[in-house]
Amino acid sequence: MPTCVVAEDEELLRTALLGMLxxxxxxxxxxxxxxxxxxxxxxxxxxxxxIAFLDIRMPGLTGLEVAAATAQASPKTQVVFxxxxxxxxIDAFERGAVDYLLKPITRERLDATIQRLKARTSTAPNxxxxxxxxxxxRGSIPASRPAQPLAWITASAGKETRxxxxxxxxxxxxxxKYTVVMTKDGExxxxxxxxxxxDVLDPVMxxxxxxxxxxxxxAISSVTRDESGRGTLKLRGRAEALPVxxxxxxxxxxx
Numbered sequence: 001m002p003t004c005v006v007a008e009d010e011e012l013l014r015t016a017l018l019g020m021l022x023x024x025x026x027x028x029x030x031x032x033x034x035x036x037x038x039x040x041x042x043x044x045x046x047x048x049x050x051i052a053f054l055d056i057r058m059p060g061l062t063g064l065e066v067a068a069a070t071a072q073a074s075p076k077t078q079v080v081f082x083x084x085x086x087x088x089x090i091d092a093f094e095r096g097a098v099d100y101l102l103k104p105i106t107r108e109r110l111d112a113t114i115q116r117l118k119a120r121t122s123t124a125p126n127x128x129x130x131x132x133x134x135x136x137x138r139g140s141i142p143a144s145r146p147a148q149p150l151a152w153i154t155a156s157a158g159k160e161t162r163x164x165x166x167x168x169x170x171x172x173x174x175x176x177k178y179t180v181v182m183t184k185d186g187e188x189x190x191x192x193x194x195x196x197x198x199d200v201l202d203p204v205m206x207x208x209x210x211x212x213x214x215x216x217x218x219a220i221s222s223v224t225r226d227e228s229g230r231g232t233l234k235l236r237g238r239a240e241a242l243p244v245x246x247x248x249x250x251x252x253x254x255x
Contacts, residue, residue: 001027001028001029002025002027002028002029002050002051002117003028003029003030003031003047003049003050003051004021004028004029004030004031004049004050004051004052004053005030005031005032005033005034005040005043005044005047005049005051005052005053006018006021006030006032006033006034006052006053007033007034007035007036007037007039007040007052007053007054007055007058007063007066008033008034008035008053008055008058008082009035009036009055009057009058009059010055011035013055013103014033014035016105017053017082017105018030018033020105020107020110021053021110023107024107024110024111024114025114028051031043031047031049032047032049035058036058036059036060036061036195036198036199037058037059037060037061037062037063037065037066037208038060038061038198038208038211039060039195040052040054040058040061040066041061041066041069041070041073041247041248042211042245042247044066044070044073044074044077044247045073045074045245045246045247047074048074048076048077049074049077050076050077050078051077051078051079051080051117052066052067052070052074052077052078052079052080053080053082053101054066054067054079054080054081054082055081055082055083056081056082056083056137059198059199059203060198060203060207060208060214061207061208061248062203063081063082064134064137065250065251067079067081067098067130067134068130068131068134068250068253069247069248069249069250069251071130071131071250072229072246072247072249072250073246073247078099078117078120079098079099079130080098080099080100080101080113080117081098081099081100081101082100082101082103082105083100083101083102083103084102084103098130098133099113099116099117100113101113149166149200149201149202149203149205150166150197150200150201150202151165151166152164152165152166153166153169153181153190153192154190155181155188155189155190156188156189156190157186157187157188157189162188164181164183164188166201166202166205167205167216167218168183168184169181169182169183169216170182170183170184170215170216170219170235170236170237170238171213171214171215171216171219171235171242172194172197172206172213172214173212173213173214174193174194174211174212174213175189177191178190178191179191179192179193179194179197182238184236184237184238194208194212194213194214197214198214201214204217205217205218207248207251208248209231209233209242209243209244209245209248209251210242210243210244210245210248211245213242213243215233215235215242219235219236219237219238220233220234220235220236221234221235221236222234223244223252225249228246229246229249230243230244230245230246230249231243231244231248231249231252232244
């Protein structure tokens with residue numbers, strides 16, 4: 001039985017796609033249905049699915065970033081992008097070895113995609129073609145839905161409530177019921193979970209690097225890799241180092 005991960009941040013669209021897949025491909029086992037890029041990448045790395053349906057624009061990691069990391073985290077996974085973009089993007093998909101579904105998804109198009117996926121289940125994905133396509137599309141497709149990103153937050157430090165400009169935050173880190181907000185001057189706490197922060201932070205400035213950590217890319221001074229491929233970030237203005245999960249190391253390929 002083939003397995004898949006579905007990643008779509010809009011609940012109605014995610015539910016609709018899951019329903020269409022259940023009807024069109026009853027034997028397909030959906031092992032995870034995710035609403036953000038970080039969760040999708042974690043699910044792909046853990047489940048090693050045969051197929052991943054990835055919405056291109058998602059909070060945290062975009063579908064493009066998840067696809068780029070999937071080539072290393074789960075090399076056997078066939079990627080299908082779900083998109084609502086213009087003809088330029090569609091032309092790029094048509095020339096690549098990667099399937100796509102254009103929103104609104106039609107049953108006819110889904111059936112055609114399923115047939116191609118079934119035909120390719122015995123062959124390994126062309127990771128080189130996927131990486132080439134991702135690089136081609138990075139600059140032409142917006143990373144997230146147009147919205148004003150968060151500019152400041154209020155956080156508590158003991159009995160004090162602080163107003164912190166987002167650009168001054170070095171990283172966020174989940175800590176039990178709270179999220180630590182770390183700046184050069186020290187830590188504060190908010191009750192907002194990591195998942196919700198990904199929805200409102202600037203996706204260009206802030207990237208998830210671990211299930212529990214979001215880092216300000218401008219605060220990174222260097223990245224090192226160990227023999228297993230995992231990474232460690234050194235930060236400007238902070239002595240501690242941050243671990244980077246293997247599945248997120250593709251973010252630092254050019255560093």
